[in-house]
Amino acid sequence: MRIALAQINYHIGNFSGNVSRILQAIGRAITDGAELVVFAELAVSGYPPGDFLEFDDFITQCHKAIGQIAAGCVGITAIVGAPERNPAEHGKGLFNAAYVLADGEVKTIRRKTLLPDYDVFDEYRYFEPNTEFDIVQVGDKKIALTICEDLWNFGNNAFYTTTPIDELMRHQPDLMINIAASPFNYTQHVARTDMLLANVNRYKLPLFYVNHVGAQTELLFDGGSLAIGADGKVAGELKYFEEDFEVFDTDNLSVHSPQRPGDKYPADDRKIGLIHDALVMGIRNYFGKLGFDRALLGLSGGLDSAVTLALAAQALGNDNVLSVLMPSPFSSQHSVDDSLEMLQNFGSPHEIISIGDAYESFGKILAPIFKDLPFGLTEENLQARIRGTLLMAISNKFGYIVLNTSNKSEAAVGYGTLYGDMNGGLSVLGDVYKTDVFALARYINRNGEVIPENIITKPPSAELRPDQKDSDSLPDYDILDKILYQYIELQKGSQELIAAGCDEATVRRILKLVNTSEYKRHQTPPILRVSPKAFGRGRRMPIVAKYLL
DSSP, rough: OOEEEEEEEOTTOOOHHHHHHHHHHHHHHTTTTOSSOOOOOOTTOOOOOGGGGGHHHHHHHHHHHHHHHHHHHHHSSSEEEEEEESSSSSSSSSSEEEEEEEEEEEEEEEEOOOOOOOOOOOOOBBOOOOOOOEEEEEEEEEEEEEEGGGGOOOGGGOOOOOOOHHHHHHHHHSEEEOOOOBBOOTTTTHHHHHHHHHHHHTTTTEEEOOOOOOEEETTEBOOOOOEEEEEEEEEEEESSSEEEEEEEEEOOOOOSSSSSSSHHHHSSHHHHHHHHHHHHHHHHHHHHTTTTTOOOEESSHHHHHHHHHHHHHHHOOOEEEEEEOOTTTTHHHHHHHHHHHHHHHOOEEEEHHHHHHHHHHHHHHHHHHHTTTOOHHHHHHHHHHHHHHHHHHHHHTTTOEEEEEEOOOHHHOOSTTTTTTTOEESSSSSSSHHHHHHHHHHHHTHHHHHOOHHHHHOOOOOOEEEOOOOGGOOOOHHHHHHHHHHHHHHHHHHHHHHHTTHHHHHHHHHHHHHHHHHHHHTOOOOOOOOOSSSTTBBOOOOHHHHHHH
């Protein structure tokens, strides 16, 4: 059997656009002689549709779209993910389903059994789990069709004694198909491939896996759809971070090419290369799906804003990113010069607006209240808030989206000013630790200097007071990021960190900063997710809590 894998960038709720792309892929599959074409989980609606699933009209539109797609399935069979209404009087109102379409109609429907409710997933909120198991017959092939479930690690799940694929094996299928919505993080491509290969090696059957690609707000999907032969060798891997399409023959699943798309990332740069491409895609899709095309950011002469500019320029085009330099009385001349040098490299537009007069005016207005109190954090934050106000004013006047340039290290410990440098419509680096921002800068410069070397090598500073350095109030980033990673990603408490050799006073101070800054993170823009545990929907922590581990 010739099977086409269609890896498409869907748009949540854009039924006409999603149906059009699916029908185009079906037409291409017919032209290429495929008998079956496979699309991703909840392809029709886009993933994750969230509480749109609670709107009856949204589900009606999904079913209408399935009918339109079915009408195009003449001479070919298609597997398409979409929600299905639950006909039973009990349970949740919907199933997460895979529709099998042929001869202009819906032939059969298979439903998802294992509904994830961890990290960014919340499928139990909407869907009823499946309890019936049967294969799908297409031509002379019996297919074990599952929905993302092959990606579960059942070794740590005692609730299920068998998996859906175990149940389906009783029908002696000829091959396995898994349609999925597997979000990106920089470790996921390895874990995903390992789990798929484990299924192939266990059941000795070929497996075809189709994933989403593209960004849905903060969730990034990397694609990487796979065809794996019964011998456990990858016959083909579709592109990362791009739409792709390929036809495979079940009778000839030899390795198509020893060079797979994922191999373009050398081992030494793989993590950073993946993060780089994911962020570029995330920016491009966020703007494109919202109907915007121009970005705005404050360019400080520091590393974070420089890397954000480089990523945004690649995503949107140099001419579509406006940088605003806003020097204060404490800004160094080299920061302005470094920014201008970088802008010259890009040829992108910029404005220079000194905030000195505004800062002085606010000082005069507040003087009767502040009296003779000494300069401190208030005056530092005031500079950030003046800059934030200027960026938002330009955004409102000209229709830009402001890009937030804060990194994950800063966001973790609250090293940012609400309504100031924490402003923005999208946080580009909010899931990237500072040490990885340095690595990103080096990666961006891999083929020649784009970010001036002085921006990368000078000591990090917010320049909000004379001779300020980040290290005045924070541990060195090498130390800070190791503690943050173990606490946030690995969920290790203070006792575990101290036992592992971390300085006790530093650990307790950092963990307290993280926990007491939660209220700030609740007011930040969406953060593009690239790590296994990002701030946002996947990390739900109370704001008012005494428990400090």
